[in-house]
Amino acid sequence: MLKAIQILGSSSSGFVSQIWRKGHSPLAFSSSAGARTRISTTPFSPRGTRCFRANRVYATGSKSESNPDAVSSSQVAVQSAGNVRKIKFCQWCGGPTKYDIPDGEEKMRAICTVCGKIAYQNPKMVVGCLIEHDKKVLLCKRNIEPSFGLWTLPAGYMEIGESAAEGATRETWEEAGAEVEVLSPFAQLDIPLIGQQTYIIFLAKLKRPHFAPGPESSECQLFSLDDIPFDSLAFSSIFVTLNLYIDDIRTGKLNFHYGTIKKRPGSSASDMCAFSLDHHLLS
Amino acid sequence: MLKAIQILGSSSSGFVSQIWRKGHSPLAFSSSAGARTRISTTPFSPRGTRCFRANRVYATGSKSESNPDAVSSSQVAVQSAGNVRKIKFCQWCGGPTKYDIPDGEEKMRAICTVCGKIAYQNPKMVVGCLIEHDKKVLLCKRNIEPSFGLWTLPAGYMEIGESAAEGATRETWEEAGAEVEVLSPFAQLDIPLIGQQTYIIFLAKLKRPHFAPGPESSECQLFSLDDIPFDSLAFSSIFVTLNLYIDDIRTGKLNFHYGTIKKRPGSSASDMCAFSLDHHLLS
Numbered sequence: 001m002l003k004a005i006q007i008l009g010s011s012s013s014g015f016v017s018q019i020w021r022k023g024h025s026p027l028a029f030s031s032s033a034g035a036r037t038r039i040s041t042t043p044f045s046p047r048g049t050r051c052f053r054a055n056r057v058y059a060t061g062s063k064s065e066s067n068p069d070a071v072s073s074s075q076v077a078v079q080s081a082g083n084v085r086k087i088k089f090c091q092w093c094g095g096p097t098k099y100d101i102p103d104g105e106e107k108m109r110a111i112c113t114v115c116g117k118i119a120y121q122n123p124k125m126v127v128g129c130l131i132e133h134d135k136k137v138l139l140c141k142r143n144i145e146p147s148f149g150l151w152t153l154p155a156g157y158m159e160i161g162e163s164a165a166e167g168a169t170r171e172t173w174e175e176a177g178a179e180v181e182v183l184s185p186f187a188q189l190d191i192p193l194i195g196q197q198t199y200i201i202f203l204a205k206l207k208r209p210h211f212a213p214g215p216e217s218s219e220c221q222l223f224s225l226d227d228i229p230f231d232s233l234a235f236s237s238i239f240v241t242l243n244l245y246i247d248d249i250r251t252g253k254l255n256f257h258y259g260t261i262k263k264r265p266g267s268s269a270s271d272m273c274a275f276s277l278d279h280h281l282l283s
Numbered sequence: 284m285l286k287a288i289q290i291l292g293s294s295s296s297g298f299v300s301q302i303w304r305k306g307h308s309p310l311a312f313s314s315s316a317g318a319r320t321r322i323s324t325t326p327f328s329p330r331g332t333r334c335f336r337a338n339r340v341y342a343t344g345s346k347s348e349s350n351p352d353a354v355s356s357s358q359v360a361v362q363s364a365g366n367v368r369k370i371k372f373c374q375w376c377g378g379p380t381k382y383d384i385p386d387g388e389e390k391m392r393a394i395c396t397v398c399g400k401i402a403y404q405n406p407k408m409v410v411g412c413l414i415e416h417d418k419k420v421l422l423c424k425r426n427i428e429p430s431f432g433l434w435t436l437p438a439g440y441m442e443i444g445e446s447a448a449e450g451a452t453r454e455t456w457e458e459a460g461a462e463v464e465v466l467s468p469f470a471q472l473d474i475p476l477i478g479q480q481t482y483i484i485f486l487a488k489l490k491r492p493h494f495a496p497g498p499e500s501s502e503c504q505l506f507s508l509d510d511i512p513f514d515s516l517a518f519s520s521i522f523v524t525l526n527l528y529i530d531d532i533r534t535g536k537l538n539f540h541y542g543t544i545k546k547r548p549g550s551s552a553s554d555m556c557a558f559s560l561d562h563h564l565l566s
Contacts, residue, residue: 125405157403
């Protein structure tokens with residue numbers, strides 16, 4: 001786990017840019033100076049999208065070489081978040097709020113002008129399952145907006161009182177009518193600028209070979225890896241997750257993936273030309 | 284990654300119970316029927332606490348055998364959460380709320396009686412760093428409540444507009460005055476019943492061998508693994524994280540760990556006798 005490896009870096013920083021697309025290996029790269037590289041030569045062929053850029057750091061040891069794209073404490077400033085709605089009233093007493101920096105803090109918060117309570121806004125977790133069955137994966141066609149009619153993994157907001165694995169299992173039951181057993185954590189993908197969400201995806205298996213669309217899905221279907229509808233996926237997080245999975249399957253080693261999806265402000269959830277995967281770390 | 288392994292299971296389900304304590308191997312276990320086992324015989328010796336129970340599932344493949352402790356879709360009911368405060372007023376219009384199940388949902392929500400908006404409450408992420416330096420780890424003594432005077436990893440709530448890795452880096456700067464580079468994801472620990480939090484911990488290294496306590500810390504110190512103050516840790520999540528880390532170091536393989544910390548209702552944050560680690564999965 002110690003070595004950081006820069007692959008698929010941005011061309012602006014001198015690294016090789018890479019586009020996940022049909023018939024191309026996702027792992028052509030150049031390493032940063034001094035970093036130990038890890039190379040996969042096995043190609044895979046997800047369909048579609050020629051415009052996705054991934055800026056990856058593969059950490060496969062417990063220490064790493066310096067890496068210009070690695071997250072560092074110089075990046076301590078929290079970036080502005082595009083679509084966070086301002087809180088106008090206190091949830092507890094109903095008093096109007098004002099935005100100010102509370103004592104001992106560094107960030108603007110909504111503070112109640114009556115009772116003084118601070119309203120904290122934090123990112124939410126979306127939890128879901130990547131279900132493997134007979135070398136196929138289970139996808140759901142969305143029957144609701146956003147991304148109506150596009151394909152996704154069963155996933156939804158984690159609720160108070162449940163674990164992430166329980167939430168992923170519940171969402172799979174609700175959206176795909178499938179009883180699953182969670183096998184292992186597979187990916188955490190943060191989307192900090194748009195949506196304020198973190199995707200937590202688990203690998204899972206069907207307890208019985210039965211599934212059926214719930215109210216939020218119009219169709220559920222098992223897809224072989226070569227037939228995944230990459231041109232019709234609902235969200236960039238799903239696009240990235242499925243590409244990482246195919247990549248791991250083809251290279252014979254399932255990893256845990258961490259990364260940040262940087263979306264272009266104003267882009268739609270399903271626009272696969274408007275994001276990059278940054279700070280990709282493996283464990 | 285395909286085989287699920289039941290280790291350190293609960294005695295009530297017929298598996299071996301295990302207590303992490305000084306001088307004992309954490310990996311004594313019996314396997315569930317049909318599961319492929321993975322055994323570590325290397326002992327480690329964290330101090331203190333004789334009352335922590337871990338119910339682990341080690342998934343080291345892409346499929347697993349059935350496991351009675353695995354998370355399944357039969358567990359779809361979201362458990363009641365002990366300390367979630369009821370929302371009385373709408374944050375957007377100030378109108379009073381009522382608790383009801385919205386159309387198309389299954390869970391009680393606070394709904395504004397004036398504008399009709401639903402107030403969703405979701406778990407929050409606490410992000411932090413486990414910093415390795417010269418075979419030691421960096422801990423901070425808390426200068427604030429809760430757990431004033433006890434030791435912890437630098438960690439805090441993830442903010443809107445940052446990734447988990449950026450948040451962990453920021454918190455490390457704020458609490459330990461240390462500039463770090465995040466190396467790899469190490470653990471996700473959910474605490475669903477008390478606190479409504481999910482801990483996301485990264486392995487990290489110091490960019491420079493400098494650190495100093497921030498306002499929330501009274502002291503920062505590097506500890507060798509044998510000297511970690513297990514009797515004076517601030518939170519169960521930190522206790523579990525450090526035990527898992529020592530376990531991995533001693534066995535020579537750093538994994539990504541997922542698990543659920545089940546706390547006994549009413550127990551304090553630092554009570555190491557009042558929780559278990561359930562559904563422990565590896566990647």
